[in-house]
Amino acid sequence: MPQLLVDQRDVKFILYEQLQVQKLCEHPRFSEYSQEMFDMVIEQARKLAENEFYPTNRMGDREGVKFEDGVVKVPECYHKPYKLYCEGGWLSISDPIEVGGQGFPFVIGNAAIEFFSAANWSLMMYPGLTHGAARLLEKYGTPEQQELYMYKLFSGEWAGTMCLTEPNAGTDVGALTTKAIRRPDGNFNIVGQKIFISSGAHDLTENIVHMVLARIEGAPKGTKGISIFIVPRLRYADDGSLIDNDVTCTNVEEKLGIHGSATCGLSFGDNDNCIGYLLGEENRGMRIMFDMMNEARHFVGMQGVALGSAAYLHALNYAKERLQGVHYTQLKNPEAPRVPIIEHPDVRRMLMFMKSTIEGTRALLYYAAYCMDRAAIAETDEERDKFQGYVDILIPVCKAYGSDMGFRVCETAIQVYGGYGYCVDCPVEQYLRDCKIASIYEGTNGIQALDLVGRKIALRRGLLFKNILGEIERFIKWVSTNYRLRNEVKLFSQAKDYLVECTKFFALKGMTDEFFIPILYATPYLELFGDVAVGLMLLWQATVADQKLNEIFEDSSAKDKVSQAEVLRRNPTAAFYQGKIASARFFANNVLSLAGGKARAIMTGEKSVMEIPDNSFALP
Amino acid sequence: MDIAVLIKQVPDTETVIKIADDKKSIKTDDIKWIMNPYDEYAVEAALRLKEKAGGKVTIVSTGPQRVVESIRTALAMGADEGVLVDDPALEGSDVFGVAKALSAVVKELNPDVILCGHRAVDYDEGQRGAAVAEMLGLPHIPFAVAIDVDDGGSKVTVDRPVEGGKMTLEASLPVLITLGGAHAIWNPRYASLPGIMKAKKKPLATKTLADLGIDASEVGPDARKIKLVSMEMPPEREPGRIIDGDLDTDGKAKELVRILKEEIKIL
Numbered sequence: 001m002p003q004l005l006v007d008q009r010d011v012k013f014i015l016y017e018q019l020q021v022q023k024l025c026e027h028p029r030f031s032e033y034s035q036e037m038f039d040m041v042i043e044q045a046r047k048l049a050e051n052e053f054y055p056t057n058r059m060g061d062r063e064g065v066k067f068e069d070g071v072v073k074v075p076e077c078y079h080k081p082y083k084l085y086c087e088g089g090w091l092s093i094s095d096p097i098e099v100g101g102q103g104f105p106f107v108i109g110n111a112a113i114e115f116f117s118a119a120n121w122s123l124m125m126y127p128g129l130t131h132g133a134a135r136l137l138e139k140y141g142t143p144e145q146q147e148l149y150m151y152k153l154f155s156g157e158w159a160g161t162m163c164l165t166e167p168n169a170g171t172d173v174g175a176l177t178t179k180a181i182r183r184p185d186g187n188f189n190i191v192g193q194k195i196f197i198s199s200g201a202h203d204l205t206e207n208i209v210h211m212v213l214a215r216i217e218g219a220p221k222g223t224k225g226i227s228i229f230i231v232p233r234l235r236y237a238d239d240g241s242l243i244d245n246d247v248t249c250t251n252v253e254e255k256l257g258i259h260g261s262a263t264c265g266l267s268f269g270d271n272d273n274c275i276g277y278l279l280g281e282e283n284r285g286m287r288i289m290f291d292m293m294n295e296a297r298h299f300v301g302m303q304g305v306a307l308g309s310a311a312y313l314h315a316l317n318y319a320k321e322r323l324q325g326v327h328y329t330q331l332k333n334p335e336a337p338r339v340p341i342i343e344h345p346d347v348r349r350m351l352m353f354m355k356s357t358i359e360g361t362r363a364l365l366y367y368a369a370y371c372m373d374r375a376a377i378a379e380t381d382e383e384r385d386k387f388q389g390y391v392d393i394l395i396p397v398c399k400a401y402g403s404d405m406g407f408r409v410c411e412t413a414i415q416v417y418g419g420y421g422y423c424v425d426c427p428v429e430q431y432l433r434d435c436k437i438a439s440i441y442e443g444t445n446g447i448q449a450l451d452l453v454g455r456k457i458a459l460r461r462g463l464l465f466k467n468i469l470g471e472i473e474r475f476i477k478w479v480s481t482n483y484r485l486r487n488e489v490k491l492f493s494q495a496k497d498y499l500v501e502c503t504k505f506f507a508l509k510g511m512t513d514e515f516f517i518p519i520l521y522a523t524p525y526l527e528l529f530g531d532v533a534v535g536l537m538l539l540w541q542a543t544v545a546d547q548k549l550n551e552i553f554e555d556s557s558a559k560d561k562v563s564q565a566e567v568l569r570r571n572p573t574a575a576f577y578q579g580k581i582a583s584a585r586f587f588a589n590n591v592l593s594l595a596g597g598k599a600r601a602i603m604t605g606e607k608s609v610m611e612i613p614d615n616s617f618a619l620p
Numbered sequence: 621m622d623i624a625v626l627i628k629q630v631p632d633t634e635t636v637i638k639i640a641d642d643k644k645s646i647k648t649d650d651i652k653w654i655m656n657p658y659d660e661y662a663v664e665a666a667l668r669l670k671e672k673a674g675g676k677v678t679i680v681s682t683g684p685q686r687v688v689e690s691i692r693t694a695l696a697m698g699a700d701e702g703v704l705v706d707d708p709a710l711e712g713s714d715v716f717g718v719a720k721a722l723s724a725v726v727k728e729l730n731p732d733v734i735l736c737g738h739r740a741v742d743y744d745e746g747q748r749g750a751a752v753a754e755m756l757g758l759p760h761i762p763f764a765v766a767i768d769v770d771d772g773g774s775k776v777t778v779d780r781p782v783e784g785g786k787m788t789l790e791a792s793l794p795v796l797i798t799l800g801g802a803h804a805i806w807n808p809r810y811a812s813l814p815g816i817m818k819a820k821k822k823p824l825a826t827k828t829l830a831d832l833g834i835d836a837s838e839v840g841p842d843a844r845k846i847k848l849v850s851m852e853m854p855p856e857r858e859p860g861r862i863i864d865g866d867l868d869t870d871g872k873a874k875e876l877v878r879i880l881k882e883e884i885k886i887l
Binding site: 337 | 634636638649650688689692693696810811812813814816817819820859
């Protein structure tokens with residue numbers, strides 16, 4: 001099978017040539033690991049993803065989740081790959097050995113996750129949610145709670161969920177009404193309804209441990225009065241056996257995509273017999289949940305990258321095989337042979353958009369993951385603050401830009417396939433459907449933009465932004481020494497200046513009675529931020545690739561264009577590096593060059609959106 | 621019951637093969653190397669035998685240091701130890717030279733069962749197993765699709781296909797068995813993450829020909845009994861030919877018959 005999911009060469013380029021994650025092994029935390037082991041991990045992930053996950057992708061989409069007599073069943077074909085995934089220890093790849101994990105760097109776990117996600121995202125959601133629940137227990141659980149639940153979650157023996165959303169409390173979590181009523185034994189009776197709960201009920205595991213946000217009776221209104229509870233579907237009875245805990249699945253949503261993922265409505269305590277065990281302190285539920293937010297949002301950003309990656313590689317493969325039309329230099333020649341559509345300039349343009357966008361976004365998300373590793377092993381507070389700052393400011397961009405761009409790449413893949421791409425017999429339409437949810441859940445992309453503008457940029461008097469800007473300035477200095485990339489460096493540098501201008505503009509507006517301007521323009525601002533961040537990644541990669549490519553040219557004594565073209569034709573490594581430079585070039589000229597317009601649009605501060613009366617949108 | 625598994629590293633079946641300028645070898649830059657799939661079945665079969673009868677599984681291979689990755693993969697699947705014969709003098713050997721080195725290692729290990737793929741997916745010679753068995757004076761059972769061992773660990777029962785049918789064979793130990801079948805029959809296990817971590821600490825010995833008491837003149841290109849003269853790629857497929865012009869269906873059919881008779885001359 002040709003590579004249809006994730007470009008393994010690109011993954012290794014990011015890991016070893018761009019980020020040089022092998023250097024993490026010099027730190028005591030990772031001294032037991034090596035690049036050779038990382039390679040084995042990536043190879044095994046690819047194999048398992050291609051052989052076991054990918055064949056169930058379409059099947060699971062068609063079969064969907066079944067809800068009969070109160071019982072939810074996942075697509076039958078999910079059981080085997082799920083079991084293999086858990087047995088292989090993949091669920092806890094980057095978790096500490098002490099909790100039963102494998103202890104690999106987060107960035108390596110992230111690479112493995114990309115392969116599985118590209119192969120079957122719906123299936124990946126089950127272990128993904130489980131992992132989030134396990135991490136909450138690791139950080140906030142009592143030793144007893146950890147003993148009872150955490151190990152079983154990290155191993156995948158049981159599954160987990162996050163139960164936030166209610167019919168009238170989605171983005172506005174503070175409005176939730178699920179109640180926790182104190183019991184004489186110190187635990188709580190949970191009563192309430194939750195909706196849109198991913199993996200809320202299914203038959204992959206015997207038990208499901210729900211992490212439920214609820215308000216203890218008498219607690220303050222809003223987010224300040226929310227606590228978080230461990231609510232297993234089956235709870236331990238006094239004799240240690242498992243008994244029903246009065247959690248009922250009320251419905252399973254019919255959705256646009258991710259048909260294999262069980263999105264459930266859950267009812268807690270219909271018979272007043274649902275016990276919840278407080279996690280952490282009372283009224284700290286939001287704080288605790290938000291602690292997992294960075295990881296969860298990064299995971300959703302990866303959904304965009306992974307699905308976009310698979311869509312791109314499918315479209316690329318198709319474009320090389322599909323014969324249609326004549327070469328553009330032969331348009332007037334009726335005898336001209338049909339050519340593969342990859343020969344057509346507009347198709348190439350679409351492929352380059354997909355290639356550069358996916359490679360740059362992938363690099364951004366891997367970089368954020370790498371920063372999490374660096375923060376975790378930092379030896380000084382200063383170093384930790386620095387990398388944690390990068391993570392904090394990049395996460396909303398990773399989530400929103402990753403999911404939005406992933407979706408646009410899926411859409412472009414359908415365009416490459418043409419009419420066939422719109423039909424269900426072609427694989428790419430599923431990627432589009434499966435990808436859409438990524439801009440909605442885990443905090444809509446609108447919320448991400450507000451998080452970036454309202455919190456992260458403003459945090460610590462703008463220190464996070466200043467720090468990352470400092471890093472960018474140092475970077476520009478470094479890449480400026482490369483004469484061949486001068487045009488791209490210039491475009492990047494300008495785009496960065498526009499971003500800085502917009503940021504200052506927001507800071508000034510924030511102090512006036514037009515403070516709603518940054519709120520109104522948060523989404524285009526995040527897009528501009530994403531352009532610059534991805535532009536930086538691609539330029540970084542191009543600089544590394546250009547240096548290596550020229551070493552290859554020198555080694556082969558290829559001095560002129562003709563002999564260099566011959567090297568590029570014969571040497572796949574050289575061709576790969578050339579592709580990296582092309583990505584940076586395309587992105588700089590076609591995306592970064594628009595930064596000025598985007599910035600001007602933001603800084604007009606134009607207010608018609610706010611001023612238009614509601615009934616002027618369309619007459620009733 | 622101790623088992624030795626002979627493995628070979630081969631180019632990934634997805635790799636685009638290019639012939640080198642000497643016309644006698646392939647270009648190895650940028651090749652992705654994998655364990656020969658039939659040898660991977662042998663690793664799986666060995667691990668299943670070990671699960672039933674106990675003992676130790678040792679992976680044996682020849683080649684440069686890159687082969688370590690394939691041996692480690694087998695160790696990550698659950699094998700216990702590895703031996704790699706890495707000697708520049710072996711480079712360019714034919715199957716006899718390789719079999720000499722493998723036999724010398726196997727002799728030192730003295731296993732009860734030796735397993736390997738019935739062929740490797742690179743040169744497709746299919747001689748390695750038979751040659752090693754011959755050099756060690758062992759019985760050789762080819763194309764196994766099922767292997768069982770009796771409770772006492774004294775003999776093996778092997779199923780192999782014959783002309784679409786099945787033949788069941790029995791042999792005393794020690795014995796060399798080559799693996800046939802397909803991925804769907806053996807379903808070689810995936811290396812788990814704990815397996816990958818354990819593999820790093822498992823013993824993996826690197827030996828030279830001198831360590832094995834083999835004279836370098838017995839192996840290598842000069843000792844080849846079979847010389848590789850040249851290689852060539854399959855011819856590029858010519859594009860199809862479409863009969864059109866202004867002919868109607870009848871005329872097209874007539875033209876097709878004429879071409880088949882007069883030009884291609886197959887009618």
